[in-house]
Amino acid sequence: MARRAQPLGAALPLGLAAGALVLALSLGTLGAVAWRAEGGTGLSPADWAAIRFSLLQAVLSAGLSCLLAIPVARALARRRFPGRGLLITLLGAPLILPVIVGVLGLLAVFGRNGMLSAVLDPFGLGPVNIYGLHGVVLAHVFFNLPMATRLILQGWLAIPSERFRLAAALGFGPGDVARRLERPMLREVLPGAFLVTFLICITSFAVVLTLGGGPRATTVELAIYHAFRFEFDLGRAALLSLVQFGLCAAAALLALGAALPTGFSGGLDRPLARWDADSSVLRLQDAAVLSLAAGFLMVPLMLVVVRGLPGLADLPPAVWQAAGRSVAVALASAVLCVGLALPIALAATRLGGARGAALQGTGMLAIAASPLVMGTGLFILLFPVANPVALALPVTALVNAAMSLPFALRALTPAVAEAARSHGRLADSLGLRGLARLRLVTLPRLRRPLGFVLGLAAALSMGDLGVIALFADPDQATLPLQLYALMGAYRMEQAAGAALLLLVLSLGLFWIFDRGGRVNAAL
Incomplete structure (x- = not known):
């Protein structure tokens, strides 16, 4: 009865909408690739290996x-x-x-x-x-x-x-x-x-x-x-993606079945x-x-720092421009990741039981999806209505947010559940609902994991080289793409400098966001 009496407010529709978006990005893009495929011949011995x-x-x-x-x-x-x-x-x-x-x-x-x-x-x-x-x-x-x-x-x-x-x-x-x-x-x-x-x-x-x-x-x-x-064999790629989904789903079921609650109050x-x-x-x-x-x-x-210092002062302007684009994409990705993870965590906690676990599992699907399949599927879906190259940076931010979502859920969901266990009845007795409950009860208990999630999502996006390689032209290159271009041109000293810059920016973004909710920060 107590669980039924808990007010769901906007948490449930927002959580379901976020879960639907993740499903569209993972299974929907896979379906787009399979739809454009010409049929496959099954798994080869090399695929089984x-x-x-x-x-x-x-x-x-x-x-x-x-x-x-x-x-x-x-x-x-x-x-x-x-x-x-x-x-x-x-x-x-x-x-x-x-x-x-x-x-x-x-x-x-x-x-x-x-x-x-x-x-x-x-x-x-x-x-x-x-x-x-x-x-x-x-x-x-x-x-x-x-x-x-x-x-x-x-x-x-x-x-x-x-x-x-x-x-x-x-x-x-x-x-x-x-x-x-x-x-x-x-x-x-x-x-x-x-x-x-x-x-x-x-x-x-x-x-x-x-x-x-x-x-x-x-x-x-x-x-x-x-x-x-x-080979540009979309059928084989789609089949292998389904196999990868199956392996990840089996691992998820085994891990969730092995977890036991502590029973700590x-x-x-x-x-x-x-x-x-x-x-x-x-x-x-x-x-x-x-x-x-x-x-x-x-x-x-x-050693990365030592080898990168000599080339840091000799970086071409294109590298610094790419660094600015990477920071912008990373910030957008961090905000999108939290915007997806927090509603899912709130809704899964309020639902509880099998329904909550299913919603949380939906958010975990992104880590089982191949970024290559996701990027190709988005390209196929966007091509009839827009120029995918023009949307390279926004699409990259969205995909990076989805790929960071499983980490965010692992950090946020236990904290949300603990806040509900320890302060939920008191909030119910005081009539706290909606934004007031979120602001006064839940968010103060999420300070540490929220800072960690924002920093992690931003840093992972800074170093990503996946979807951007499928979409972007040289004028929209991010810093990792510029680093790969320098390495391909055998400009190794400048590549080492770009690698050091990428390391500093990634660690800096992580530190800035994580500082407010660091594990040893005073409350």
């Missing part, structure tokens, strides 16, 4: 990313030290880093001519070969470890501080705290973190294209690219205090974990 490799590398990459993220998130959750906020922001840099820039950094460390090979060479161990399955998994862990850490860290911070106070009063040690508080939280948070990471890895394109090492290391997304780029938003990790051994353990994680993630980025 791509499916097997996609599953293998995605499971390994997501599993290692989440497994390594647990000790890193735990150390960040129970330690306060100078520079912690800066470290949290910097740990997110690989996630918002354009893929090709990150790959160049990894090659500088783990490549045949990289730092690790130089260290091993005097011992006769030979150069390191980063190409192949292990290189793909290494790159995916590099890019996705920060995301998994932030998602799991949000779960740690969601444990009410009163629970730790009670644990201290009962004399709980670290093992008791882990068993009674942390493990139930991980059972709720880990499936979602694994799912998001798995979906990113199974739809991977640039990493596999760069580090796969040959036809034996081909993902479904790369097979879709070959069907479009070299709401807290009083007091600062989190930890008494269970004061021993010197645990302090050293957390320091070692944070140092290793920071080294693994930061050294490649430092």
